[in-house]
Amino acid sequence: MIQDIAPYIALIGIRKAYRIGGEMMPIFSGLDLTIPRGDFVAVMGPSGSGKSTLLNMLAGIDRPDAGTLSIGTSRLDQMGEAARSAWRAHNMGIVFQFYNLLPMLNAAENVELPLLLKPLSRKERRLRVERVLDLVGLSGWEKQYPAMMSGGQQQRIGIARAIVSDPGLLLCDEPTGDLDRKSADEVLDMLRFLNRELEKTIVMVTHDPQAALYARRTLHLDKGDFVEEKRAA
Amino acid sequence: MPIFASTHRRQALVMIRTNLSSLPRRFAISASMALSVALVVCVLAGFLSMAKGFERALNGAGSHSIAVVLGGGTNQETGSDIPASVIRTLDAMTGDMGVVRDAGGKLVSSREIVVPVDVRQRTLALRGMDAIGPSIRDGITLSAGRVFAPGAREIVVGDRLAGEFGLGMGDTVRLGAVDWTVAGHFSARGSAFESELWADLDAVRAAFDRQGQVQSLKLRLTDPASLNRLQEFLSTITETPLVAVSEADLYAAQSGRTGSLIRLFGWPIALLMAVGATAGALNTMMSSVADRTVEIATVRALGFSRLSAFLGTWIEAVVLASAGVVLGLFASWLAFNGWQASTIGANNTRMAFQLAVTRDILLTTGLLGLAIGILGGALPALAATRLPLTTALRARG
Ligand SMILES: Nc1ncnc2c1ncn2[C@@H]1O[C@H](COP(=O)(O)OP(=O)(O)OP(=O)(O)O)[C@@H](O)[C@H]1O
Ligand SMILES: [Mg+2]
Numbered sequence: 001m002i003q004d005i006a007p008y009i010a011l012i013g014i015r016k017a018y019r020i021g022g023e024m025m026p027i028f029s030g031l032d033l034t035i036p037r038g039d040f041v042a043v044m045g046p047s048g049s050g051k052s053t054l055l056n057m058l059a060g061i062d063r064p065d066a067g068t069l070s071i072g073t074s075r076l077d078q079m080g081e082a083a084r085s086a087w088r089a090h091n092m093g094i095v096f097q098f099y100n101l102l103p104m105l106n107a108a109e110n111v112e113l114p115l116l117l118k119p120l121s122r123k124e125r126r127l128r129v130e131r132v133l134d135l136v137g138l139s140g141w142e143k144q145y146p147a148m149m150s151g152g153q154q155q156r157i158g159i160a161r162a163i164v165s166d167p168g169l170l171l172c173d174e175p176t177g178d179l180d181r182k183s184a185d186e187v188l189d190m191l192r193f194l195n196r197e198l199e200k201t202i203v204m205v206t207h208d209p210q211a212a213l214y215a216r217r218t219l220h221l222d223k224g225d226f227v228e229e230k231r232a233a
Numbered sequence: 234m235p236i237f238a239s240t241h242r243r244q245a246l247v248m249i250r251t252n253l254s255s256l257p258r259r260f261a262i263s264a265s266m267a268l269s270v271a272l273v274v275c276v277l278a279g280f281l282s283m284a285k286g287f288e289r290a291l292n293g294a295g296s297h298s299i300a301v302v303l304g305g306g307t308n309q310e311t312g313s314d315i316p317a318s319v320i321r322t323l324d325a326m327t328g329d330m331g332v333v334r335d336a337g338g339k340l341v342s343s344r345e346i347v348v349p350v351d352v353r354q355r356t357l358a359l360r361g362m363d364a365i366g367p368s369i370r371d372g373i374t375l376s377a378g379r380v381f382a383p384g385a386r387e388i389v390v391g392d393r394l395a396g397e398f399g400l401g402m403g404d405t406v407r408l409g410a411v412d413w414t415v416a417g418h419f420s421a422r423g424s425a426f427e428s429e430l431w432a433d434l435d436a437v438r439a440a441f442d443r444q445g446q447v448q449s450l451k452l453r454l455t456d457p458a459s460l461n462r463l464q465e466f467l468s469t470i471t472e473t474p475l476v477a478v479s480e481a482d483l484y485a486a487q488s489g490r491t492g493s494l495i496r497l498f499g500w501p502i503a504l505l506m507a508v509g510a511t512a513g514a515l516n517t518m519m520s521s522v523a524d525r526t527v528e529i530a531t532v533r534a535l536g537f538s539r540l541s542a543f544l545g546t547w548i549e550a551v552v553l554a555s556a557g558v559v560l561g562l563f564a565s566w567l568a569f570n571g572w573q574a575s576t577i578g579a580n581n582t583r584m585a586f587q588l589a590v591t592r593d594i595l596l597t598t599g600l601l602g603l604a605i606g607i608l609g610g611a612l613p614a615l616a617a618t619r620l621p622l623t624t625a626l627r628a629r630g
Contacts, residue, residue, distance in 0.1 A: 056623050061623055085538055086538075089535065104251055104254040114536065116247055117535075118240065
């Protein structure tokens with residue numbers, strides 16, 4: 001399968017620093033990265049190397065201090081808060097390490113959340129929710145609440161929620177960090193399926209070398225820069 | 234209205250729903266917020282309905298178009314005395330005195346005396362008046378029977394007293410040394426008049442040995458402003474000092490400034506409590522935001538707007554305050570409305586009044602309660618919009 005040549009995600013000269021105890025701690029000082037459409041990138045690196053910061057910037061949750069950050073035709077670094085919110089709603093799905101399901105909503109309602117941001121009828125929303133729950137192998141679990149589900153099931157709900165509005169990009173911050181091996185493999189299989197069959201571009205932060213094997217390539221982040229790149233066989 | 238376009242509304246609705254359904258997690262503090270609002274509402278409603286009831290009784294009794302002439306240098310009925318010669322002089326006066334005359338040019342006036350009488354161990358005011366007396370009063374309607382017949386030992390009884398003392402139509406009641414028959418009931422829209430018994434002047438004088446006595450003279454003014462003109466005419470009579478006061482002022486003076494005094498106490502107390510309750514609401518809602526940090530940040534990360542985060546928290550505060558308001562209003566209505574209170578009026582007789590929880594009072598206190606939620610919730614709601622979203626990815630949900 002041939003990937004687009006033009007980069008889908010492009011980071012050029014990204015700078016980011018956090019103020020920690022009065023001092024500015026640089027995380028990135030001129031980070032460059034391009035990711036083509038349809039890629040599945042695993043980002044690894046020691047704790048504190050800036051993996052989550054990178055992912056948050058891609059998600060538009062955090063902003064670079066300087067540099068250009070474009071995804072598709074959008075310049076995230078130039079957008080305001082409200083614009084980035086709206087952009088997130090239409091262009092990406094996020095999978096969280098701790099699933100971040102709302103405990104007072106059942107599985108179907110949790111999955112439905114991103115659809116509420118779109119001009120869809122109730123019926124359309126229900127159909128879409130059914131379709132993705134089927135995709136993650138949890139049809140029949142609509143009425144269950146997160147507290148009644150295993151970690152693996154909750155994360156599959158999390159993935160269903162991330163893809164329900166059919167975004168082109170999936171961002172996952174340690175999606176298997178809280179799962180046992182078997183559940184982790186199920187989740188990773190699913191991500192690979194989404195990448196291979198549904199052509200989602202995926203950026204996944206992980207500590208787990210096994211997880212990284214599911215990706216098309218692995219980037220190693222250290223001291224604010226990529227030190228190594230490994231392509232899957 | 235782009236702000237409430239359907240997706241915004243849906244976002245807000247979900248936020249509100251998740252907030253409200255997570256309320257049980259914060260039950261104690263949320264309930265205490267609602268209760269503190271309810272308490273403020275109750276206290277204010279109590280004070281206001283007391284003031285209202287009192288004013289209703291007294292203001293209803295007094296009209297600005299009725300003048301009461303008092304003699305002997307007093308400005309209240311007790312101790313007032315108008316000699317018969319003065320009344321003759323007044324009747325003989327011609328010219329525009331600012332008061333209503335009948336077709337024959339005679340003054341329309343009612344001579345009156347008030348006698349304290351004991352009914353069932355309680356002191357009531359028995360008012361003797363000329364036959365025209367009831368008509369020189371505003372807002373009086375006969376609710377049953379007829380007025381007393383001239384010279385007869387008949388009384389008409391205010392509705393309030395009739396109910397309280399069981400003075401039914403045709404009943405006889407012993408006042409002083411003789412029996413009186415209840416000829417009618419009158420309503421004065423709950424005013425202080427209803428705390429009186431009315432009878433024929435001569436019958437009262439005869440029964441209580443007050444021959445020839447007149448305490449006050451009621452006249453109908455052609456215009457509320459013509460009280461001064463009447464006073465000018467009265468000043469020409471030198472036999473005894475005479476004053477003309479409007480009936481409204483007479484009753485208002487009798488009550489002192491009780492109504493406003495009650496309010497003067499009530500409002501600051503209620504407002505102070507409201508400030509406390511607002512601080513409590515602020516605290517409650519801050520804890521609600523803290524409790525939902527991850528949830529708020531998560532949906533915001535999914536693309537939910539700041540507005541929805543704001544509304545979710547704010548409306549939770551308003552809903553809690555509303556619950557308090559409803560509880561408080563219901564409680565005050567149950568507790569206060571129609572609650573009989575009484576105070577000592579003129580001649581040491583009882584003046585009954587009813588606490589009145591009016592629509593205005595419900596509205597005022599309800600708005601104060603809501604304001605507690607609106608103000609107390611605004612800052613935490615703002616805080617909810619300012620949560621750093623990065624926490625959503627970091628924290629354990
Ligand atoms: N909001 C923030 N305020 C201050 N410092 C921050 C903030 N977010 C991240 N940092 C700091 O930036 C650095 C990079 O953090 P980041 O979370 O990106 O690391 P990470 O690679 O994801 O680590 P981990 O593997 O532990 O998740 C860390 O030193 C962290 O303390
Ligand atoms: Mg991290």
